Amino acid sequence: MLYPLHELINIPRERAIAIGVGNRTYSREESLEHLEELAFLAETAGAEVMCKIYQDRAKPDGATAVGRGKLEEIKEMVQEDNIVLAIFDDELTPAQTRNLSRELEIKVIDRTGLILDIFASRARTSEARLQVELAQLQYLLPRLSRMWTHLSKQFGGIGSKGPGETQIETDRRLVRDKIAFLKEKLANVAVQKAEQRKGRDTMQRFALVGYTNAGKSTLMNAISGAEVLVENKLFATLDTTVRLVELSNGDHTLHKNVLLSDTVGFIRKLPTELVASFRGTLAETLEADVLLHVVDVSHHQFRDQIRAVSETLTAIGAGDKPVIMVFNKIDMLPDLDLLHALQADYPQSVGVSAQRGINISTLQEIMLEMGDARHEVVHLLLPYSAMRELAQIYRTGQVMERRDGDDGIELTARITTEEAGIFKDWVVAA
Template sequence: MIEEKRKDLSVRAERAILLGTLPSKGSANGDSLEELGRLAETAGAKVVENVLQKRDKIDPTYYIGRGKAEELAALCRDRDIDVVICDDDLTPAQVRNLEHLLNAKVVDRSELILYIFATRASTSQAQTQVELAQLEYTLPRLKRMWVHLDRIEGGIGTRGPGEKQLEVDRRLVSKKIFELRKRLKGIEDRRHHQVAARSNCLKVSLVGYTNAGKSTLMNSLTQAGVIVEDKLFSTLDTKTRTLHLENARRVLLSDTVGFIKKLPHHLISSFHATLEEVKQADLLLHVVDVSSPAALEQIKAVDEVLKELHCERKPTLLVLNKIDALTEEATLTLFKSMYPEAVAISSLTGEGLSELKKRTQEFFDRRCVELRLTCGIEDGRLTAYLYQKGYILSKRLHGHKISFHLLMEERYIPKISQLARDVEMSYAQDCHSE
């Protein structure tokens, strides 16, 4: 029954009007609904018109002013509109009032993003995550969905379902949410341990706005064969591949779901399992599409999501992607002056990729010391510590001894001698000069 109602939120093949507001002061930005348009098209809707109203305060009843809402109602009638898609999130009351006035379905930004995620989720983990986010979003809006059902059954004006039915339905949804949360907790715990178990490798995660070119970069660096599309949210799960650097160094590179401004909070909290690689990464590569006019705004949006994931303090290297698509050289100069540490690349042509690898390697070389260490095979506590805190490049057994070649942050080194008595240790540089 729940599934049946949720289908009603589909916007596939429907004629849509995009609706948004602008601050009354400041220049009118013709592009302000462009992203919403791309989202709507990704979801399969056919955008017929954009409607923008200048106002500083959102109207609590209709989101836009009453007069404008009435104009919009006439437009919906004239242009045979099925759905009005709003660039901001709406309260359940605003949706109800607008739908009543417009006689068209009203979908807000979060709902649209959730719908896209739901249609694109292919792994069972992603499906569970999206289903949970959708139900959490839906629960306070259940009453409204009954109105939808009424309409489908030709029921406008007929008596709506009783409060009792609504109560039953709420209980069903709450129960389902509880079950999904439990299932997801299990998935999250497993993911956490799986990722943590890979601690003998340095972990690098690609993050960035959707469509910034993360998957293209992943493919160029590792031949991973990740799907690349000029669509929003092409990637919804996480792929990890080994990236080989110089001197036997290798890192695990992960590509994951893209971010977007005003990403629904329920989605972020549901996607913790998918974002586990980001949370446990040693280094983040923040990929930006510098050819987009909204690049600066997108950097800010990504930083916001990273904050929500408690990753804002992670070492991050900004990667200025798509430099081949820049029409003006001044844009790159501006970005370089704003972010002097950033690396400029084109994932498509390969320009700048060797510099990016070099900078990644330098990051680890700065942070870690290269060690050679030999201990007894019975020194379990020390071996466990090396795996936990270090990055093992190679190991060799000889008799009752075990030798490691590893990288380790300097701060973890003093404890080594406390964990085992008979340890031989030297810095790798010393070994080379032997």
Template sequence: MLEKKQHSYEKAVLVGVVTQNQDADKLQEYMDELEFLALTAGATIDRRFTQNLTQPDSKTFVGSGKAQEIKEYVKENEIGTIIFDDELSPSQLKNLEKEIEVKILDRTNLILDIFAQRAQTSYARTQVELAQYQYLLPRLSKMWSHLDKQKGGIGMRGPGETEIETDRRIIRDRISLLKDKLKVIDKQMATQRNNRGKVVRVALVGYTNVGKSTLMNAISKSDVFAENKLFATLDTTVRKVVIGNLPFLLTDTVGFIRKLPTQLVESFKSTLDEVREADLLIHVVDISHESFEDHIESVNQILMEINAHQKPMIMVFNKIDDFSYEKKDEDDLTPGSNKNVSLEEWKRTWMNKSKHPAVFISALKKENFPEMKRLIYDEVMKIHISRFPYNDFLFEYFDNDEDDASEKED
């Protein structure tokens, strides 16, 4: 069973490597994100360890000298958890635990743990449990054997390694059972989607923690859970929304993230089906994040993997209320960066060069909402007209929040 979120914070350290495919700046960005993930899971970060390598060590991910340094530090400072920024192989995990003798997690296990905390419905819990077992199976042998008397904590939720002698056959049988259970639920959800008729479907997509749920609440006047943490929303939420007098279905989906575990992509197939079967995507972007262009690329990559990248799309750049930049001095000859670009410059770039229509808003403060709603209305109308070319009913756009309506989709 999935355990409830624990309130006690674990002391942890982070570990990452600079490689030929990941420079120091990129590693710093990934480590910042990893720390946010760790805080979301319930850890407090004591220190970061980094190392320059051509590629991660096949035995212990980091070199033997760095592993020894980490071992001495965690022992002296009573650190209970080490979190690696990349997915560890079963042999790397086994070797590290044998060498350092504390709980070892990688980015994949950490994300799975957060999903285990966040899953609210039976469907979401089943998806997470399947992903956890798929991750656990090749790592089953002696996993965290030195912790057999220390249950619970980050990475120990869900199926976890609660009994070291857990039989692989039992795990495989459980995986098979969960897959069968998801197939039944998948059919039920497909039937629900078919029962929605030919109403235009719009899906919110984007990187995690960009404000999709806040935007969902603002547009649909609903109360979808929103929090300034990664993966605040796991369960798909559908609302019937009316802008002007044009109705459509709006779906809030799980946020994407770089290095998204393949187990989650597979187990959350039906959740992603909401994106695959949408008529229009609203790609929400946190314009205040200095790496928002990388986030866009990550989301586009996942959309391509699920064959949803050619759908009509609106780019909604959110959090303009948090946007700030450092104006570069005219005498400064050093190369510029995203930090030196003003919001007006970003607007000109994306509104003039992007193949998708774009709008810049604040979902929290509802800035530029009339412009955004008009844009959504126009794009939904195009799809509606193509679907019902001989419909005699004429829609007329008007911007009156009091006349807009929304209701929950059962």
């Protein structure tokens, strides 16, 4: 159900039209950029975008998103270019989708539907598949109707890889049950993964986050020497990879092992409930000590992308974490003026080229500093009655030395500044 047909059999790419409708939230220029991005997404999904159409409107038409005249124009293009798929940049209501698909006599999907389709074709692990299926069902639930049945028999491909139509028609209840079932299954996976993570609690964790295609996986490879899939495609990564990385400073006098995770990228206009389906994948991000927010500074809308990422981080509950801004792809900049301006705006930042390996050591130094700012090495004398606290230190800190004496346990440990505050009564001189 989740396999992209065009990857299994060699079907010709679906000919598509990308359509943007203006609204008051974005300027015309921004909307055109979003339409470009939509076309890129469609190409990623395996479509061939024949044309892009944009209509400036105060608000989308309630019945068909675009106006009557525009619809006629689109209809002509569809016939002329043998287009089989219309993709709208903004979310369509179920009624709009139905009306449009009836009028144009082709499949009609929106940005969210398209992204879900890409997710479906790229999910590799069983957890990612479960998450995508959950997201698809949640997206489909309010849209349950016979809207696509007249088409699904004629067309396969993009937008038709959702859960089977017959099942949906027969009973909404079935879908709700399936959603509950998937949630439970995912919760079990989450418990298992949390168990696995327990053993690594002593190590500091960094998580790469950023807009899709910013270069997170490339940076992961540059820092860790791992071989993570890098592609000039949106959503190349859908799972989370965690690597042990040895950080060192410039003169190699300081070394530290930390964990670095690479995960799914963010994109604007992605409903947060869909992001929430990826909670399992994002667990590493949610539990990281420090985030590396990777930005493609060669992209002319990178400020918009920064905003979209920050908003998503807040939405998933990771808005308060310390962040290092990593301005990537500086090899593409004509000069460094922009970078200097950015560094003034973001004190905790660095410009790098993950691909060419520029400034990776500077980034490592910042990671070292940033990590240490939140941890400190303390000497403690714990009374034998404080066994619970001792267990906590073993669980969350790093015990470097231990001596069990007559009046208690002497420890040298690396713990968080917060914990150092809690245990301050037991701190002794080294």
